[in-house]
Amino acid sequence: MLRGIFLVLCFILSGVAAFATHLRAGNIIVRRIGACSARKYSITVIVYTNTLNTNVLFGGDQDYLDFGDKSPRILIPEIGPGHPNYSVIDQQRGIARAFYTVEYTYGGPGRYTISYVEPNRNEGVLNMDNSVNTTFYIETQIVIDPFLGCSTPADLTIPPIDRACSGKAFFHNPGAYDPDGNDSLSYEMVVPYRDRNATVLNYKAPNDPKFYVDYATGNETDDGPPTFKIDAFDGTITWDAPGFAGEYNIAFIVREWRKVLGKWVAMGYVRRDMQIIVEDDCNNQRPDLEVPEDVCIEAGKTLKETIIGTDPDIPPDKVKIEAFSQIFELIPSESPATFSPDPAIFQNSPGKLEFEWNTTCEHIREQPYQVVFKVSDSRSNGVSLVTYKTWRIKVVGPAPTWNDAQLNLSNRTATIKWDPYTCINAEKIQIWRKVDSTSFRPDSCQTGMPEFLGYENIATIAAKTSTGTQVTQYIDDNEGKGLAPGAMYCYRLVATFALPDGGESYVSKDTCVGPIPADVPIITHVSVQKTGTADGQIRVSWKRPFDANKTTYPPPYEYRVYRAVGYTRGTDSLLVQTTNDTTFVDQGLNTEESIYNYSIAAYSPGSPLTNKFVGTSEVASAVRLDTKSQVGQIQLNWTAVVPWSNQIQSHPRHLIYRGPEGSTEDQLVLIDSVDATVDGQVYVDKGQFNNTPLDEGTTYCYRILTRGGYGNPTKIPEPLENFSQIICVQPGDSIPPCKPILTVDLLDCDQFKLQQNSCDNSTYTNVLNWTNDASAECQADIASYRIYRSATPGGESVFLAQVPAVQTTYSDVGLPSFARCYTIVAVDRSGNESEPSEPVCNDNCPYYELPNVFTPNGDGKNDEFSAFNIRDYLKNCPNPEDCTIPQHLIEKCARFVDKVKFKVFNRWGQEVYSYESGSENSIYIDWDGKDEGGVELAPAVYYYVAEVTFFTLDPNNSVKTFKGWVHLVDGQQ
Structure with a gap:
């Protein structure tokens, strides 16, 4: 009698299981509707269900969608056979696809985790306990932030159901892409959830020893244990190789990253729950794909490629090549890419897929497009095998083309003109300037202006006027100072495109004007002759104003040398010498710790009491060398703010001098040189001189000789050679600086009300100040400070700015309100960061009053x-x-x-x-x-x-x- 009751009970339980078991895989896709400020999204829950021995439908009484903003959850209605959102995709294995879409508007900024939960997974999943009674849970997170913008999590184009063969390596790629176009994606494996922050019970990775007869030889080549991983960069999942046949569930996150102020910030993510169906051993070899190298293509050109799929079996199986990418889903007016045959069919090996894309300016964006190709073979008596490969295509803007460049000698300005830009969707035109020309031409994937060329971004202007007319000229007056006498100026252009896609063009060729007449002194040298804290010396040299009007300003000239502290001239300049010579050695300086700049004023003989002012040279600073100590090596960086160029093609190499601790300038020896027009003003000493590795217990001292010119070599001979100061450092420094002490000028609401002269203020400023610990030991080698900002106390900090060590204040301008929190980090020359300062927050003075x-x-x-x-x-x-x-x-x-x-x-x-x-x-x-x-x-x-x-x-x-x-x-x- 008891045995009979047990059998009846088992029957009842099995019947319930058969009725309830159905969810295999799924994820939530979220798309933003309209502008970020609208905060409106389309939310689609996509699931893959089991149709064998069950009549349970997707959705129903216990199937909840949560918008993540503490609003009430909603029930998803039942969706099954006959519904337009339901389709059977594999009748034999009992797999169907269903989805539900709803639009939702969020009330304000925030980080929202959208989730869907349904009571039961399908029965028999091997790598978790009691899957039939385990809740199925998926989630997707979005970010709505007034500073970071709005995120649109990745779209996944390849279904989360795949088949594998026992004993053969398994590969899968979700075919993810970022709909915004400007964000980067990363991939990470996680444990499937049964509820928010709750993993399924007793989860085992698919390569766990319990799923293998002989774990030590569980990979495809029988010479090692099985592995299971996801490629963090392209999302390819590799399982080498499956063991027992059956169904396995895994989960992974596709995370969205956005570059903000030079730092990658985590935005939203998609958490996908996926099922892999492993079938019995098969006598089959995996097909292979031949895909093109990653490519950059200029917008407006056509990209044509042939992708080849082959099968190694003898005789070879037929192959089917499929392609997945957002570029195939563009509407016809947006010029989508095409491939043939479409739909994919099985072909004799080798099979071919013909790819073609007529790119347009609308396709330009910062991040490359990804095309995932999948080749599968056809097996009548076994499981087919597949191979995935990813191809990256970056569409870039064509280079702007020049029309004319004219120099106005009366006010030393240049008028540069260019043709209307090919891509009318460009947002900005960057104007870059450099003294002296260069023959640089970018390679196919090199967009924008390379930093190492030494060009300065003098302006970024709108590509079109408010009426839509393209802007095609710019007048360079050097911020009202006029172009520097004696120099030849060369210009290049870069077009940039608006977010969210972003992107930029190739840099244009250069166009040059000048040289500018040298009717004032031309400063040529600011060279550190001796390094010291109190006895430092700097040699300053200049050329006479050789283009000055000798009738108006007859020689001989008297020169007055002015000096100031820093790279650029403030209001603190000091007259340090009056001379008739063209060279002056300034002595008694702190060249070890300070930067100095100089200018030369010329006077022509006049009346007995006064001289006639001829003019003043441009300001030029000394070369400042900095170091970064690393394990086994030392990185050198140097800079100078000068009216000539220190990166010229005729004399491109800067010289590197080194010596032991205590070395004087004469004792340092030349160890190497660097091409500043290719590598920039940076050098890494790895002990390559005499093939002698650097010793981490030894101090090394360095000095740099820069070489430059005005682009006017017939009148101002080149190279202009200038030394930096000596700086000494040990490799392998790992001691961080002390934590800075940060303060913020906090808002006093009473004073704020009294100080306001209007009600229409739209931008505000927070002023930060910081000091260091009194201990000099941990502050001696500080090179810079990094400032971070967050919108709420304890919120995610975003990099704001990096300032040099000599700076102890910073103004965060253009804020929509005062409500921000800040921390600051000290960084030494070795790149070691201090602990963050204690956070300091400022808040607003809100007010609202209604009449009666x-x-x-x-x-x-x-x-x-x-x-x-x-x-x-x-x-x-x-x-x-x-x-x-x-x-x-x-x-x-x-x-x-x-x-x-x-x-x-x-x-x-x-x-x-x-x-x-x-x-x-x-x-x-x-x-x-x-x-x-x-x-x-x-x-x-x-x-x-x-x-x-x-x-x-x-x-x-x-x-x-x-x-x-x-x-x-x-x-x-």
């Missing part, structure tokens, strides 16, 4: 119920620019308000009017006294509730509710 009476009678006075502001005052002022706004009005202005929800009720508690800011609705409400239907309300006292969301540091304290009574008065009575 208004008179909507159309007389232009107090006609609307509005938050306090100065609009009416300015409107009634004859000349608003000359009006002095009363302080009491400014103090009551609405400040730092994000949004407003407003409702009005009559004395019986009935809602008569509601309002919400956003789109064209302002935060001021501006209620005209009418009800929802536009009918004027009777004069009376009404009750209102206003829910105001402020921009504050802590979002949890940002909402404040204002309640009160307002008297609607008929002003004509």
